[in-house]
Amino acid sequence: MGKTQLGARVDADIAELAKKRAADLGLSIGDYLARLVQDDASGLRARAVDAAARFLAEHQSVFDEAEDAQQGAPGARAA
Numbered sequence: 001m002g003k004t005q006l007g008a009r010v011d012a013d014i015a016e017l018a019k020k021r022a023a024d025l026g027l028s029i030g031d032y033l034a035r036l037v038q039d040d041a042s043g044l045r046a047r048a049v050d051a052a053a054r055f056l057a058e059h060q061s062v063f064d065e066a067e068d069a070q071q072g073a074p075g076a077r078a079a
Helices: 012-025 029-042 044-071
Strands: none
Touching: 012 029, 029 044
16 A cells, blocks of 8 residues: 655644554554554544443442542541
């Protein structure tokens, strides 16, 4: 498949974040953006977000208990 060059303007912090994330994954910026678009178009991203939301909803009490225990621990004080 041939490649087409695209141009987009984004904030400098977004551009830097994209560069770092692509490097973390061992991808070029172009390949990283292509992966994001493919994941979005295939619904993969939406399914992952939905799965994360379901996980948090199902286990919220565990997180709440851990947070309460941490806040009530001796010596735990706000800075």
